[in-house]
Amino acid sequence: MESERGRSLASRISDVKALVKQAAEQAGFDLSGIAPAADTPDLEHFPAWIAAGHAGEMKYMEARDDQGSLKRASLSRVAPWARSVIVCAINYNTDKPYSTAVHDSDRGWISRYAWGREDYHDAVLRRLKRVEDSLRNEMPAELQATLTTRSYVDTGPVVERVFAKYSGVGWIGKNTCLINQKKGSWLFLGVILTSLELEPDLPAPDRCGSCTRCIEACPTDAILAPYQLDSNKCISYLTIEKRGSIPEDLRAGMGRHVFGCDICQDVCPWNRKAPASTAPEFEPRPGLVNPALAWLAEISVEEFRETFRESPIRRTKRTGLRRNAAIAMGNSANPEFLPLLDKLATDEDDSVAESASWAKARLGG
Numbered sequence: 001m002e003s004e005r006g007r008s009l010a011s012r013i014s015d016v017k018a019l020v021k022q023a024a025e026q027a028g029f030d031l032s033g034i035a036p037a038a039d040t041p042d043l044e045h046f047p048a049w050i051a052a053g054h055a056g057e058m059k060y061m062e063a064r065d066d067q068g069s070l071k072r073a074s075l076s077r078v079a080p081w082a083r084s085v086i087v088c089a090i091n092y093n094t095d096k097p098y099s100t101a102v103h104d105s106d107r108g109w110i111s112r113y114a115w116g117r118e119d120y121h122d123a124v125l126r127r128l129k130r131v132e133d134s135l136r137n138e139m140p141a142e143l144q145a146t147l148t149t150r151s152y153v154d155t156g157p158v159v160e161r162v163f164a165k166y167s168g169v170g171w172i173g174k175n176t177c178l179i180n181q182k183k184g185s186w187l188f189l190g191v192i193l194t195s196l197e198l199e200p201d202l203p204a205p206d207r208c209g210s211c212t213r214c215i216e217a218c219p220t221d222a223i224l225a226p227y228q229l230d231s232n233k234c235i236s237y238l239t240i241e242k243r244g245s246i247p248e249d250l251r252a253g254m255g256r257h258v259f260g261c262d263i264c265q266d267v268c269p270w271n272r273k274a275p276a277s278t279a280p281e282f283e284p285r286p287g288l289v290n291p292a293l294a295w296l297a298e299i300s301v302e303e304f305r306e307t308f309r310e311s312p313i314r315r316t317k318r319t320g321l322r323r324n325a326a327i328a329m330g331n332s333a334n335p336e337f338l339p340l341l342d343k344l345a346t347d348e349d350d351s352v353a354e355s356a357s358w359a360k361a362r363l364g365g
């Protein structure tokens, strides 16, 4: 009798796995999978990455528990109750050309993840909550009583790509991005930690092979070796996360990037046939794909607040965006920016003024 009950519970849990996948699809995710909430060899690289200083000024990456161990290096430190990780991924690709494909020197480059109307954190979390709700509402009552779940998009102490790999959603490429064989790497990830012991999917095999395009294409040599990225050199970090001045030796390599960078994904052969997203939130907003640099450099406090109210671009703040626009003007080879840079060189914001002086000198002004 006891084993009969046990078997029935096991089969119910396997039904829950099917339920999860169905709920993820209904919530609008393109891919989903289940990973064990276990420590894996990939996570062993994390402490070395932190110790090498590759997180730069992103101090939240270094959060530690009471014993002084890095929280992100093991789920057992932050969620000892977790048994499985439900990984969901949504495509944010659009049919617009690469951000760097515009040759108009007046315009800057914003990476494609930030072209949409809504911040992806909100768009993905809302969908994860729907999956969580489906789990709660539709799973057998005896499982519900002990169910614990927690959803994260970026902000939790979880190295999401590692769990995405072990959930079969994709492999971690040499550019460190999570790539799916059919959808490419223009994917946002979200994870639901759960106390349910669900049968894991198989990890996705690495399909990078002998390719090294991303490493060669990176303008600032931020990919130190396959699978190893130094944030301090990455344009995405410099334009979004770095506060104050950007080191001078990296500015020329930034080109006209003003927010994020897509180059190591643009060159990836697995993105050649990447489909466009159907999620309305990620539809490009007019003006954001290749914004006018002069507009960004002179944007007022009110216009910044209004324009980027729900956009991930908020994160760099008005100061960061104007600083980035000044550097991009310096890299534009367009002397028409000189009068504007003259004005910006006396800006009340130090990092904007200093970047504008650098840009003037670079344009020969």
Ligand code: B12
Pocket (backbone or CB within 6 Å): 042, 043, 044, 045, 046, 049, 058, 061, 111, 112, 113, 153, 154, 155, 156, 158, 159, 160, 161, 162, 172, 175, 176, 177, 178, 179, 185, 186, 187, 188, 189, 190, 226, 227, 228, 229, 231, 234, 236, 237, 240, 241, 259, 260, 261, 262, 264
């Ligand atoms: C911090 C962070 C950044 C930092 C650092 C990036 C990085 N590579 O770590 C910066 C600001 C640079 C950044 C940039 C971008 N990010 Co980001 N970022 C994060 C965040 C919050 C944490 C990542 C992390 O834990 N890094 C720690 C390092 C150690 O992890 P890792 O590089 O992935 O390393 C793994 C392997 O490479 C390998 N490894 C590491 N060292 C070594 C050494 C050896 C010898 C070997 C063999 C392997 C190996 O094991 C590691 C795991 O331990 C995640 C969200 C999350 N909570 O996970 C989003 C996240 C990774 N970012 C995301 C995105 C979209 C981007 C950008 C594309 C945005 C843009 N267009 O500008 C770029 C991509 C740049 C790139 N090539 O990675 C997505 C990625 C989706 C995807 N398909 O991969 C995520 C998952 C956010 C999300 N929820 O969707 N990001």
Ligand code: SF4
Pocket (backbone or CB within 6 Å): 175, 217, 218, 219, 220, 221, 222, 223, 229, 233, 234, 235, 236, 261, 262, 263, 264, 265
């Ligand atoms: S996002 Fe840009 S700067 Fe960062 S590793 Fe990729 S190509 Fe290099």
Ligand code: SF4
Pocket (backbone or CB within 6 Å): 173, 174, 175, 176, 207, 208, 209, 211, 212, 213, 214, 215, 264, 267, 268, 269, 270
């Ligand atoms: S460009 Fe090549 S090496 Fe880099 S992630 Fe794509 S397949 Fe892998």
